[in-house]
Amino acid sequence: MKQKLFGYESPIGKAIKIDKLWFSVIGVFEDYNLSKDEFEGVKIQDFSNDIYIPLATALKKFELKRMESELDEIVISMKDAGALKASAVLISEVLGNLHGKAEDFSIVVPRELFEQNQKTQRIFDIVMSCIASISLLVGGIGIMNIMLASILERTREIGVRRAVGARRRDIWQQFLVEALTLSFLGGISGILFGFGVSRAVSLYAEWSTVVTGASIALSFGVSAAVGLIFGIYPAVRASSLDPVEALRYE
Numbered sequence: 001m002k003q004k005l006f007g008y009e010s011p012i013g014k015a016i017k018i019d020k021l022w023f024s025v026i027g028v029f030e031d032y033n034l035s036k037d038e039f040e041g042v043k044i045q046d047f048s049n050d051i052y053i054p055l056a057t058a059l060k061k062f063e064l065k066r067m068e069s070e071l072d073e074i075v076i077s078m079k080d081a082g083a084l085k086a087s088a089v090l091i092s093e094v095l096g097n098l099h100g101k102a103e104d105f106s107i108v109v110p111r112e113l114f115e116q117n118q119k120t121q122r123i124f125d126i127v128m129s130c131i132a133s134i135s136l137l138v139g140g141i142g143i144m145n146i147m148l149a150s151i152l153e154r155t156r157e158i159g160v161r162r163a164v165g166a167r168r169r170d171i172w173q174q175f176l177v178e179a180l181t182l183s184f185l186g187g188i189s190g191i192l193f194g195f196g197v198s199r200a201v202s203l204y205a206e207w208s209t210v211v212t213g214a215s216i217a218l219s220f221g222v223s224a225a226v227g228l229i230f231g232i233y234p235a236v237r238a239s240s241l242d243p244v245e246a247l248r249y250e
Helices: 001-006 055-061 083-097 110-153 154-162 166-204 213-239 243-248
Strands: 015-018 021-024
Touching: 001 015, 001 021, 015 166, 110 166, 110 213, 154 243
Parallel strands: none
Antiparallel strands: 015 021
């Protein structure tokens, strides 16, 4: 706020206009340099962007609308974070007595919001992990079926290769490499698609999305693992074909 109004000059003693009234600056809050407005779903208030004036001055100089409260919010800062819950209970009792036991106020404890958001995030992570696991299982079964169909169509080719000297290991390696190639291509396509979707969400939904190198490496590694695991059985089956029966296959 200081830089927006006064640049890099010292604002102490200078005048600032609020509505139609002029005030003198007597102090500046420390700049917290917050890079975002919320963390883990909990709103973060940047006090360095606020302007504070004495309550008595505000009540005297500014007109309040009919039935408008003179005080809308009280922000309490505590040195001991461990006493937040106990202090919230005490403050609730004090305000309840002052308001004649009327429940016309609410107390927000950031730690409780943060803990609740963490629980929600954990549930969301579990659900997404289950969905991802099912998708990987279906994709792996798809790769295995494709490879089994390929073996069926290329049975005579396998027999010819075995007849000219190819070992079982050679056949096994050939089909395993093909399965890995399918998973690699699928992994690359998935990474490009995910990157595009994240950008689209950022542009149209105005949600902050982050694509890190670690997430790309993890997704690509999982894709390769799926291709390796579900490609082993078709590769073993292809390598175990009898050369004579394979040559006779039509």
